[in-house]
Amino acid sequence: MLKKRLIPCLFLKNGFLVRSEKFEYHQLLGNAIHQVERFNAWEVDELIYIDITSDDVYDIRRDDLKVKSEDNILTILEAVSKTCFMPLTFGGRIRSIQDIHDRVSRGADKVTVNTQAILDPGFITEASKIFGSQAIIVSIDVKSTKQEEYEVFYNHGKTATGLHPVEWAREAEKRGAGEIFLNSIDRDGSAEGYDIELVRQVSDAVRIPVIACGGVGQFKHFSQGIVDGNADAVAAGNIFHFTELSTKRARKELIKSGVDVRN
């Protein structure tokens, strides 16, 4: 049986590992490379790194914390892939085929594409033709509008698209995406659990795997994403950073709920 996957998602901003909340607030967690050993010890199923650096941010470096910024995502990737023998996904700021090539050639197995896919859906097709569908994850950021409708946002969650996530996920699948990474902007950093309704709608609409993200605050939220949301994989950021023995406890909770995960 194919196992359900448990995936820590690490957000990088200007080379720092950060905690994210509602896509707006980012708390510094440390140097990305120094943390690699820790991730390796987690024995999780995959790792996803997303570079959320935007051009208009200021440098959050603080000398008193003695953490050094890694300004180049590719340096981080090289360091990570040296010791992490598990699937690695690198996303964020991917605008061209060359950007994908730079990551894949340094040890990334997959990339996530978000803004560029919205701006040019043909990019999904082109990228999946060159690297294979399995390497192209379309990342979808969703926010509820005032009318309480789900809507896809891009550009770090700042710009509305007018697209419904179900519609966009189907389109992405049709164009060659291998997986969908579904993140809820409303739930980001909230610890309230996944937006199960959203996860289920998208999971049921496509035949490619859906990775749920956004909102995990307790271990039971992971199993809810799979059992109630029909997700194929469950991802989270903060809980892995702030909770001791998080992967072991998450796995235990999933098994207790009858979810088939890797032992």
Added chain:
Amino acid sequence: MSDSDVNSCASGPRVVIIDYKLGNVRSVANALEAVGATVEISSNPDTLKNAEALILPGVGAFEDGMNNLRTLGLVELLNELVLVQKKPILGICLGMQLMAKTGFENGIHTGLGWLDAEVVRFDFTGEISHLKVPHVGWNDVRFVKESPLSGELNAPHSYYFVHSYYMRCADTTDVAGVCEYGHEFTVALQRDNICGVQFHPEKSQKHGLALMKSFLTEAHQLVEAVC
């Protein structure tokens, strides 16, 4: 005996990852280095000839894989090294699939043809039509015969997969390991010096590293026996 032969007997396993511009060569090299191999990534004929063992990696489409091997002039060289000289080779994912006679990914394409096999797409209908393609993630592998790939028989471990096509072997004695997704299918094969795995040992943490080590150990012993 040439100098290079002498060197190969003295050092640890020297592996060459065949660089045909497709695939995650860096990850494969990292994993091989982690289990003690000396690794080169190359498409240079002399380098390939001097290797103790070859790795044919690959992430991508069947047709592109064969085209790149042809463009680099590697098909005949590999036939000579693998079929005549019996150099140990491990194909990974697409690298394994290319060892088949025919691939049915986006048309019908001729493969290296080292094994009587074809590569077909998962096609799930009826009760299993809900199964998603690609088959991506961790799944249990059951080894069905002794080979350099199998640590312990009948003790399934999970390995990481990501593929939409799978290999169908006409000769079941080539099958070294199987996995279940919709139906049982071949995920590890071995015939003489030729080994292949559909999953990614370089991404399968400790069990993947153990498999690579086992393959290398066997390959190294072969070379030592010749010396």
